[in-house]
Amino acid sequence: MIRPSVFVRSAAALAALPLSLAVSQSIAQTANVTLYGVVDVGIQHTTGVKGGDVTQLASGIMEGSRWGLRGTEDLGNGFKAMFVLENRFEADTGGMSNRPISGAQLPDRLLAGLPPAVQAALGGAVGGSLGVNTGNRLFDRQAFVGLVTPFGAILAGRQYTPAFEISNRYDAFANATAASPGQIVGIPAGIDIRESNSLVYRIEMAGFYGTGYYALGEQAGSSKAGRLVGINGGYQAKRFGVGIGYNERTNSAGQKSLNSLIAGANFDAGVANLFAMYGVIKEPNGSSAPELRAGLIAGGVPSLLVDTGILPRFMQDSRLYHVGARIPLGVGTLTAGYSHLDDRRASNADVSSYGAAFTYPLSKRTDVNVAVTQIDNSANAQALAGGNGFLGGVTAYAGKDATVLQFSLRHKF
Numbered sequence: 001m002i003r004p005s006v007f008v009r010s011a012a013a014l015a016a017l018p019l020s021l022a023v024s025q026s027i028a029q030t031a032n033v034t035l036y037g038v039v040d041v042g043i044q045h046t047t048g049v050k051g052g053d054v055t056q057l058a059s060g061i062m063e064g065s066r067w068g069l070r071g072t073e074d075l076g077n078g079f080k081a082m083f084v085l086e087n088r089f090e091a092d093t094g095g096m097s098n099r100p101i102s103g104a105q106l107p108d109r110l111l112a113g114l115p116p117a118v119q120a121a122l123g124g125a126v127g128g129s130l131g132v133n134t135g136n137r138l139f140d141r142q143a144f145v146g147l148v149t150p151f152g153a154i155l156a157g158r159q160y161t162p163a164f165e166i167s168n169r170y171d172a173f174a175n176a177t178a179a180s181p182g183q184i185v186g187i188p189a190g191i192d193i194r195e196s197n198s199l200v201y202r203i204e205m206a207g208f209y210g211t212g213y214y215a216l217g218e219q220a221g222s223s224k225a226g227r228l229v230g231i232n233g234g235y236q237a238k239r240f241g242v243g244i245g246y247n248e249r250t251n252s253a254g255q256k257s258l259n260s261l262i263a264g265a266n267f268d269a270g271v272a273n274l275f276a277m278y279g280v281i282k283e284p285n286g287s288s289a290p291e292l293r294a295g296l297i298a299g300g301v302p303s304l305l306v307d308t309g310i311l312p313r314f315m316q317d318s319r320l321y322h323v324g325a326r327i328p329l330g331v332g333t334l335t336a337g338y339s340h341l342d343d344r345r346a347s348n349a350d351v352s353s354y355g356a357a358f359t360y361p362l363s364k365r366t367d368v369n370v371a372v373t374q375i376d377n378s379a380n381a382q383a384l385a386g387g388n389g390f391l392g393g394v395t396a397y398a399g400k401d402a403t404v405l406q407f408s409l410r411h412k413f
Contacts, residue, residue, distance in 0.1 A: 037067035040389070040410040041091040042369070046101055048384060048395040048402030054101055059091035060389020061408035062176040062359075062369050066141055078150040086142035088133055088389070096140065097133040100187075100386065102393030104128050107187060107382045109347045109398060110313045114305075121299045122310065125292055130187065132390055142194070152203035158196045162211050162232035163260040166245035167191055169234075170264025172275040172324025172337040178373035178385030178392065178404035179355030181277065181322040181339035186383070186391050188314055190281040190341075191260045192247050195228045208235050209243075217250070225254040239268040255285035258316070272325040275337070279320035286314040317344040332360040341383075349381035355404075369408040376401050 044058045059065045068086035075081060090098055104127030111119045133140040137158075144157025160168075173180040185191065198215035210233040217226025227250055234243025244263040251257045264277035286292060289311050296306045324337025336356040343349045355373030362368065375383055379399045386392035387406065395402050 032073055033069060033071035035067070035069055036413065038063045038065055038410065038412050039091050040065050040408055042406060042408030044387070044407075045405040046384065046392070046402065047404075048375070048400050049101055049393075050105060050396035056101070057092045058387055058390065058406075059089075059093070059098070061371070061387040061406050062357075062410050064141065064389030065089050065091040068142070072148075080148040081146070082148060082153075083145040084142050085139045087138060088140045090389075096136045096138070097131055098390045099131040099134075100384075100391040100393030102384060102395075104130060105394050107349070107394050107398070109349060109380050109382075114309065118296075118301050118305065118310070121296055121301055125295050125299075126288075130391065130393070144198075144200075146200075152201055155198075155200040155202065157198065158194060159198045159200055159213075160194050161192050161228065161247050162213050162230035162245040163247040163262045164191055164193045164245075165211070166232050166234070166243045166262045166264055167277065167279065169241070169243060170262075170266055170275050170277040171322060172273075172326055172335055173357065176335075176388050177355065177357045177369075177371040177406055178375075178387060179335075179337055179339075179353060179357060179371060180385075180388070181279075181320055181337075181353075183373075183385035183392060184339055184341045184351040184353050184375070184383045185279075185281060185318070185320060186386075187394060188283070188316060189258070190279070190316065190318065190320065191262065192228060192249060192258060198228070207237055209233065211245075213247075217252070219252060222254055224250055226250060226252045241266050249287055251285060251287050251289055253285075253290045255289070257285045257287040257289070258283045262320075272327045275322070275324045275326075277320070277322040281316050281318045281320060283314070283316035286311050289314070313347075315345070318342060319344065329358075332358055334358050341381075343378075343381070347380045348378065349398075350378040351381045351383040352376045353383070353385065357406075365413065366409070366411045369406070369410060371404075371406040371408075373404045373406075374401070375404070 040063045041059045042061045045055045047053050066088050070084045072080050072082040106127045144155050144159050146153050146155035168175055195215040201212045203210050213230040215228040219225040230247040232245030242265045246261045248259040249257050259282050261280040267274045293306050297303050319342040322339040327334045338354040341351045353375045357371035359367050359369045382394040382398055384392035384395045384402050385404050
């Protein structure tokens with residue numbers, strides 16, 4: 001029989017949600033408030049970029065650079081209040097946002113055959129918005145408050161989505177480096193990572209875990225428009241685990257848009273920890289279709305062309321496959337993996353990536369990392385990978401392959 005006290009772990013663990021994404025180390029703690037963070041910066045060399053190879057100083061190769069505050073208060077009788085505020089920053093510039101290596105460039109398949117004026121309008125409407133935290137939110141990564149009870153936790157604010165949590169758990173690279181499977185579903189995005197205005201219920205019980213997620217659209221006259229709902233669940237033992245998660249978004253017109261189903265498993269074989277992940281990504285109506293339609297029509301593009309020639313190009317129907325392994329090698333760890341995106345649309349923009357990363361700890365809080373990734377684009381694909389904290393963008397032209405070499409120094413506090 002399961003005792004009520006084991007339904008939820010400690011408030012400190014819940015304050016670090018999602019599991020495996022937050023940082024446990026701290027350098028300052030006053031009362032029940034902890035300051036924590038990561039500074040991750042390194043050199044990246046990328047081939048396949050329009051105009052030639054690019055060598056850059058990049059922030060967030062292994063983990064997005066961040067600082068955060070989290071705290072708890074014991075309310076008695078098994079109840080605790082808690083909060084998390086987590087800021088992203090770019091260690092290479094000191095800013096809070098970044099743009100892809102390829103800038104505002106869009107994949108050729110989104111522009112092919114359109115009049116030059118329409119291509120320019122589309123590039124301005126979509127290409128100019130590409131990037132991470134382009135709105136410069138102070139706490140873009142996480143910002144939520146919650147109540148932990150003996151029967152689960154209720155959280156409210158900006159939080160990671162259920163499907164993303166599963167993808168992170170069963171990605172051998174844990175979203176680090178250009179070799180992560182999430183890097184080949186970046187433009188357009190295949191999985192919503194986090195969402196504002198979300199209400200979440202979480203529970204953990206004897207190895208089982210689950211999340212119910214509802215992000216309000218906050219639009220007048222419709223509770224359905226602009227919302228995101230999701231759920232995940234799974235089981236994690238010492239040597240193996242399985243899990244599944246689902247996100248479903250509606251656009252501002254209330255139409256079902258991006259939905260992502262992610263399932264995965266891991267197994268500790270002793271010599272290596274093995275990972276497998278499978279995803280179904282669909283977008284029957286564009287997530288930004290109403291805004292894109294209104295903007296392009298207002299810009300002089302005929303409505304018929306928008307509805308029949310442009311918006312269908314942004315719809316998604318693909319399958320994502322990933323296998324990988326983390327192999328302990330003395331004091332370091334080697335991670336290797338292969339990912340494939342099977343595009344079921346007429347464009348058939350399939351992408352494969354494979355790579356390896358080696359992490360060598362200099363101390364408990366500091367490590368150096370070296371990674372290499374090869375991206376093979378089919379005739380209509382242009383994936384260009386980045387890192388944990390930034391988008392890569394698109395290659396010079398459709399069918400152009402890319403190679404990414406990365407070196408990172410990461411310090412956790």
